Amino acid sequence: METILIVDDEKNYLVVLEALLGAEGYEIVTAIDARAALATVREADLDLVITDMKMPGMSGMDLLEACKKIKPDLPVIMMTAYGTIELAVEAMKKHAYDYIQKPFENEQLKLTIKKALENYRLVKQNRLLTEALSDRFRYGNLIGKSKPMLEVYDLVDKVSRSKASVLITGPSGTGKELIAKAIHYQGERKDRPFISINCGALTETLLESELFGHEKGAFTGAVAMKKGRFELADEGTLFLDEVGDMPPSLQVKLLRVLQEMAFERVGGTRTIRVDVRVLSASNRNTKEDVQNGVFREDLYYRLNVIHIDVPSLQERPDDIPLLVRHFIQKFHAGDTDDAIQLSPEAWKALYAYPWPGNVRELENVIERAVVLHSGAQITVDDLPEELIGAETQFDVERFIPPDIPLQRALEEIEERLVRRALVRNANVQAHAARSLGITKSLIQHKMRKYNIAV
Numbered sequence: 001m002e003t004i005l006i007v008d009d010e011k012n013y014l015v016v017l018e019a020l021l022g023a024e025g026y027e028i029v030t031a032i033d034a035r036a037a038l039a040t041v042r043e044a045d046l047d048l049v050i051t052d053m054k055m056p057g058m059s060g061m062d063l064l065e066a067c068k069k070i071k072p073d074l075p076v077i078m079m080t081a082y083g084t085i086e087l088a089v090e091a092m093k094k095h096a097y098d099y100i101q102k103p104f105e106n107e108q109l110k111l112t113i114k115k116a117l118e119n120y121r122l123v124k125q126n127r128l129l130t131e132a133l134s135d136r137f138r139y140g141n142l143i144g145k146s147k148p149m150l151e152v153y154d155l156v157d158k159v160s161r162s163k164a165s166v167l168i169t170g171p172s173g174t175g176k177e178l179i180a181k182a183i184h185y186q187g188e189r190k191d192r193p194f195i196s197i198n199c200g201a202l203t204e205t206l207l208e209s210e211l212f213g214h215e216k217g218a219f220t221g222a223v224a225m226k227k228g229r230f231e232l233a234d235e236g237t238l239f240l241d242e243v244g245d246m247p248p249s250l251q252v253k254l255l256r257v258l259q260e261m262a263f264e265r266v267g268g269t270r271t272i273r274v275d276v277r278v279l280s281a282s283n284r285n286t287k288e289d290v291q292n293g294v295f296r297e298d299l300y301y302r303l304n305v306i307h308i309d310v311p312s313l314q315e316r317p318d319d320i321p322l323l324v325r326h327f328i329q330k331f332h333a334g335d336t337d338d339a340i341q342l343s344p345e346a347w348k349a350l351y352a353y354p355w356p357g358n359v360r361e362l363e364n365v366i367e368r369a370v371v372l373h374s375g376a377q378i379t380v381d382d383l384p385e386e387l388i389g390a391e392t393q394f395d396v397e398r399f400i401p402p403d404i405p406l407q408r409a410l411e412e413i414e415e416r417l418v419r420r421a422l423v424r425n426a427n428v429q430a431h432a433a434r435s436l437g438i439t440k441s442l443i444q445h446k447m448r449k450y451n452i453a454v
């Protein structure tokens, strides 16, 4: 329930307003002077202050200024008597949310209050997300607080303390490279190089010389000795991106290097020894490639001592608001005070879209929207066409493992829906419950059942 503090030195007004607004479902607190009001502002969890302008002692204007010092975001609506419009203008300059003239129309007052509360809810949601970004829900540069991402953090944390090879798989744009970097920079090798190479982007001969280096004159064009990535990564980490695309002949050579940590440069005879931690990534189904004989089984087991499988963005909608906030901050140079908001329709479109390009696609969409938007809001007009009108398609095959009992599957879906409703409603349980069409006590029951804390 939202709580409104009403301040007026005329007791009659307090009584009338308390009855009027109490009937609207708000919790009403009153104060007969500004000093008492200020104490309440300090102590209570208020959502709105409505204050008379002219009061003996401390005036409404002074109260406004004091409130803004204590709780800058808390909206304050001023009540002014007829003929003191200049005061109202001054109050607006001092960041009053709005003003109303006495005597007021009930409907107009209610509407102003509703707008102020809605606006405050958005501001709070925004602040929650910004705070969340700064600590709990990030790991290195990784953003996300969904269950699957928390599991990824957990694995990253464990493997960063070891030297074990890690294979990171997942669809394109899900953050595999970012995870590889997180493993490196959380671990003991963080002060040594992180070297990466895209095994899918080079021809076989070029890839070989890039990996192992070459001696001068090894082939036409080898005018000088060149160290390979394995040498450059000595005592650090080598990240083999798109490892599934590596040609078979090189797979053999790579296997030997991984086993012995020794190799020769192309065209050379001297054995070079290194100490390299190998991380690799693939958006192919490497296991299937092994079964089809495209990828060597022995190499697969070498690379895949630990496996991290990154879920698609569609499988973790809880991460969308945090990522959006993060990318807005990244692309918007302004400070957080005038942070860009998204219209409710824009949020809806982001949730409904299936994100085939995953986080990379979301990042591009937000970068574009930050450039295009005008005013303080990103609206659907700032989003690419394909996002508008996308219907959510719930793909059971993808989200629910086969052979799981029906009851368990339904609970799985229910938990996701409850979590999503909370995220979308800034953790306001009453609103989340309403969006799901259930009572507040039922949503609380389900939160306990699924261990959801807010």
Ligand SMILES: Nc1ncnc2c1ncn2[C@@H]1O[C@H](COP(=O)(O)OP(=O)(O)OP(=O)(O)O)[C@@H](O)[C@H]1O
Residues within 6 Å of the ligand: 141, 142, 143, 144, 170, 171, 172, 173, 174, 175, 176, 177, 178, 179, 281, 282, 283, 359, 360, 363
């Ligand atoms: N969890 C995340 N938090 C913040 N940014 C992310 C996250 N995941 C991905 N990104 C961003 O999305 C973009 C794509 O990430 P990355 O290059 O790591 O994906 P990838 O899985 O390696 O993709 P590909 O398979 O196409 O190579 C990058 O700009 C990255 O910073």
Ligand SMILES: [Mg+2]
Residues within 6 Å of the ligand: 176, 177, 241, 281
């Ligand atoms: Mg990548």
